[in-house]
Amino acid sequence: MSQVKQDLLNRRAKAVAKGVSTGTVVAVKAEGAIITDVDGKEYIDFAGGIGVVNVGHNNPRVVEAIKKQADNILHTCFHVAMYEEYIALCEKLIEIAPGDFEKRAALFNSGAEAVENAIKIARHATGKQGVMVFENAFHGRTLLTMSLTSKIKPYKLGFGPYAPEIYRIPPAYCYRCPLGREYPTCDIGCADLLSKSFIGRAAAENLACVIAEPVMGEGGFIAPPKEYFPKIQNICRENDILFIADEVQSGFGRTGRMLAMEHWGVVPDLTVMAKSMGGGMPISAVAGRADIMDAPHVGGLGGTYGGNPVCASAALAAIAALEEDNLIQKGAELGDKLVNRFKELQERHAIIGEVRGKGPMLALELVLDPKTKEPAPAKAKELVSYCLDKGLILLSCGNFGNVIRTLMPLVITEEQLEKALSIMDEGLASISQ
Structure with a gap:
């Protein structure tokens, strides 16, 4: 050294x-x-x-977009003086987010902040407070998202008390099946744990949402079987519970698709995005059904730096690189080889x-x-x-x-x-x- x-x-x-x-x-x-x-x-x-x-590090498209935007506006705060970059990125994200219904988006700074806002939106839209998450989940380090996160050390130890109205069920972890079964003869019984939780853990009438990572990140890159998320979503729909996909780590080409939930053919009510969306710059978003996104009152969502113009420009450039430089297809091919x-x-x-x-x-x-x-x-x-x-x-x-x-x-x-x-x-x- x-x-x-x-x-x-x-x-x-x-x-x-x-x-x-x-x-x-x-x-x-x-x-x-x-x-x-x-x-x-x-x-x-x-x-x-x-x-x-x-x-990629220092992607040329992203670097050029940052330099160009820095010559014009570094910061105004979108709540004070709006700018096109914020609007353009929201337009792009609602194009990317799954679903053929009307959609809206809002921009934030980090994955944790976007997750937290998705929970806020779900609670406001449903009038319910409860949140169901999965063991092995990681959703962030703020008070609410740390409470959603499963792993105690190092993320939660000594930082309590945690946020209330959060409930947890085992995930579809086939290698270590919580029910001791084997796929595909298991009938995806692990998904039924959600329904069963309504009896002894949290009444469906009090659950605003279920939030899940398509592929668990910090929890061990756990990807459930193809039948799992459709079954989870059906249970949510039957019980008027919103389904939120946390695509913070799994999105933007990481799984060989723009968003990982595409592998399961599931359309979440809300999708949380961050990390590679910004190509290296700190920015995040929540996108989804317009009626849900528009539920909070004016001023109920936002933040000083959310959707900063330099970061928004970087995100637009990163998405262009994924789409126009064939990186999503390259990611799929890379995955097959790996x-x-x-x-x-x-x-x-x-x-x-x-x-x-x-x-x-x-x-x-x-x-x-x-x-x-x-x-x-x-x-x-x-x-x-x-x-x-x-x-x-x-x-x-x-x-x-x-x-x-x-x-x-x-x-x-x-x-x-x-x-x-x-x-x-x-x-x-x-x-x-």
Whole structure:
């Protein structure tokens, strides 16, 4: 480690709050799928800013849009002086959001803020307070979204009391089925847990919404069977409960589709978007049915920086890159290739208990024994460390911390991908010894 890097780490220790986690990479440049640190070492990025740069680091379209907008307006606050970029992005998002009904959108700053506003909108529109979420879910770190989030450490420990009127049921986690069944002979009984929850957990008459990640992010990249979400949505409709899709991490090409819910053919009442929507800039949105979105009174939604013109311009450019540079199709092809390669790794490395996900949003769940499925969090940590040393940035996740997830930019080159997979193969062999 160079003295320059050590000095920066020392400065970080003295100036930045301990609760803010960081890795040891100190970035000075990022482009495409490569991050260069202060020592000049290049890293292949399989983290993507935690799912933020699907269109690649410093995407030329996004950078140009930022520069152009910065020459005109940096900030006015949309509530004070509106600007076209906010309106244009909302127009684009209601085009992207599923459903052939009339739609509206509103812009915010972060995924957590958008989730929180989606809950506000659902409560106002229905006149009900309860929210049903899933175990293993991650929806953010604010008081309400932290309360929605399942994992205690590190997200909730010591930060209570939590927000009330939040209820939880097990998800469709086939590898560790909460009902001890096997797909496809299970009749998707896990979806029926929602109906059963109306008896002993929360009356349907008090539930404003059910909120779900199409593919669970921090919870372990869990993707339910094709029948699951349609069944959940039907239960919601039968009981006048709104269905909200949290597409913060799974959206904008991450699963080989613009929005992940397309894989299930489900049309949510509201869709939450963020992360890769902004191409690296902080912006988020809620889009959905006009009657629901328009329910809150004037002034009930908003925020000082929500839909900032520079961020909105970046988002429009990022969406253009996805659509016009064929990145969504490339993502689908990348996902197909990764599934095959990860299945090959699974055949050679018994520590991989399951390969799962959608498109290039994939996970390897590491276990000490394929038969007992005992989680291997220490091995996952060891693999992340091994790969980082070799020039590959990986992230672990899951309630047990034993899942390796892939969030590489969709612009990754063939050479970069092959090198990264080779490092992973070597790392898996090393930790399996």
